[in-house]
Amino acid sequence: MAPTSGQTPQLHAYVAVDVVLFTIDGGELGVLLVKVRDGAFTGRWAFPGSLVGVGESLEQVATRELRALTGVEDVYLEQLCTFGDPNRDPQARVVSTAYFGLAPAAGTPHRAPRYAEAAVFPIRRLPVPLAYDHEDMAVCAVDRLRSKLAYSNIVYGLLPVEFTLSELQEVYEIILGRHLDRRNFRKKILGTGLLKALTRQRRGAHRPATLYRFSRRRPTMVEML
Amino acid sequence: MAPTSGQTPQLHAYVAVDVVLFTIDGGELGVLLVKVRDGAFTGRWAFPGSLVGVGESLEQVATRELRALTGVEDVYLEQLCTFGDPNRDPQARVVSTAYFGLAPAAGTPHRAPRYAEAAVFPIRRLPVPLAYDHEDMAVCAVDRLRSKLAYSNIVYGLLPVEFTLSELQEVYEIILGRHLDRRNFRKKILGTGLLKALTRQRRGAHRPATLYRFSRRRPTMVEML
DNA sequence: CCAAAAGTGTTTAAACTACACCCATGA
DNA sequence: TCATGGGTGTAGTTTAAACACTTTTGG
Numbered sequence: 372m373a374p375t376s377g378q379t380p381q382l383h384a385y386v387a388v389d390v391v392l393f394t395i396d397g398g399e400l401g402v403l404l405v406k407v408r409d410g411a412f413t414g415r416w417a418f419p420g421s422l423v424g425v426g427e428s429l430e431q432v433a434t435r436e437l438r439a440l441t442g443v444e445d446v447y448l449e450q451l452c453t454f455g456d457p458n459r460d461p462q463a464r465v466v467s468t469a470y471f472g473l474a475p476a477a478g479t480p481h482r483a484p485r486y487a488e489a490a491v492f493p494i495r496r497l498p499v500p501l502a503y504d505h506e507d508m509a510v511c512a513v514d515r516l517r518s519k520l521a522y523s524n525i526v527y528g529l530l531p532v533e534f535t536l537s538e539l540q541e542v543y544e545i546i547l548g549r550h551l552d553r554r555n556f557r558k559k560i561l562g563t564g565l566l567k568a569l570t571r572q573r574r575g576a577h578r579p580a581t582l583y584r585f586s587r588r589r590p591t592m593v594e595m596l
Numbered sequence: 597m598a599p600t601s602g603q604t605p606q607l608h609a610y611v612a613v614d615v616v617l618f619t620i621d622g623g624e625l626g627v628l629l630v631k632v633r634d635g636a637f638t639g640r641w642a643f644p645g646s647l648v649g650v651g652e653s654l655e656q657v658a659t660r661e662l663r664a665l666t667g668v669e670d671v672y673l674e675q676l677c678t679f680g681d682p683n684r685d686p687q688a689r690v691v692s693t694a695y696f697g698l699a700p701a702a703g704t705p706h707r708a709p710r711y712a713e714a715a716v717f718p719i720r721r722l723p724v725p726l727a728y729d730h731e732d733m734a735v736c737a738v739d740r741l742r743s744k745l746a747y748s749n750i751v752y753g754l755l756p757v758e759f760t761l762s763e764l765q766e767v768y769e770i771i772l773g774r775h776l777d778r779r780n781f782r783k784k785i786l787g788t789g790l791l792k793a794l795t796r797q798r799r800g801a802h803r804p805a806t807l808y809r810f811s812r813r814r815p816t817m818v819e820m821l
Numbered sequence: 822c823c824a825a826a827a828g829t830g831t832t833t834a835a836a837c838t839a840c841a842c843c844c845a846t847g848a
Numbered sequence: 849t850c851a852t853g854g855g856t857g858t859a860g861t862t863t864a865a866a867c868a869c870t871t872t873t874g875g
Contacts, residue, residue: 386680554867577874803847
């Protein structure tokens, strides 16, 4: 806590924040990766991250990073896990707190300052090995996302404001990796009372579908599945 | 990540680990607190913590801290959350990762080097205000404990190796803060197959009770309730 | 009129809840 | 023998899972 010493010499370390930004991309669950420009892992892909600035909170860093990369303002963000292994970055002692974020399909890999490249990769085909311990981070993030889908409404973060029930179901199926029964799904989801049917419909190639929106676009704990 | 700069000057911070050690004490859920010896919060109670040493991982720090405080070797430990608000410690920038631990009722507040005092407080009557942001930490830890009881066997960390079903049930009731039906509880718990009945019994003031132990004393995800 | 997605109920099985009595022991 | 906690089963209700046909539209 206060900088008094433990048994071993005390550490002054770099503190970083990395962001695992999920998005639905081409019918798959994708994450945003950037190509590392320098250091021991030059050329490998990694989750975008940034060192914490003086006076910045961890969440501010995550938000700042996301804005810079996607331009999107309103993303869901939650702290995930902190990685502090002494050798995770061979150049310096860097303790990194991972956040996970959700962005709607549309505008994801906007621009990537500070990085050679940025791209969304399907989570099932990551360009391994990733830099640092970012594969652990990926596992951790996917686990969290899967489990949290079932008992919260955070899926709104992956969808546009208005969507059809089929689209919603598709997102669930993509992330959970299994087929869901349409009738049971609708019963359950509508039963939460978190969705509001609009009068407008989505017209496409076939029968028009009712559009819905989440009545509250903020994290809420409910049994969704 | 690598120590390249963000928009704001990069930060070299202290990294600490704090441990929220739960134990069952006098029929209540208790946590181990220590009295802060110096700094802006002198005299207040806080969760025990330590700065990370050179070459130490976060988990090592948590383990070291727990050993020093309790002498107990085999405690359940899990990373909880990281607190990095710039002003959480007015003396220095300290980013702290909280762990939560579970120790069996017996030997808890062993010895407290480096601290003026150490004591177990019931979670419902903490000596507020705690130092730093440790009240947030407490809330976070209790939430995690409650939810994790329901779908994992980590409760083993709060019990001695051998225990009766009534003792197990009592732990659940204390932590969840509500009464559980004895018959349903036994059905559910025995249905997990994680308990092994011993031939020995606990003899007390009344009818002897069958002793059980967890067949695996390692974290396992199962529907316990 | 055909293809494709939207929409809708019922039946069955499993899980959860509530509930009351007898048993074994120590004092 | 009495007080105390240990141990057991069932009925009613709720929740989850499986399942197929009709509707609406665009092409």
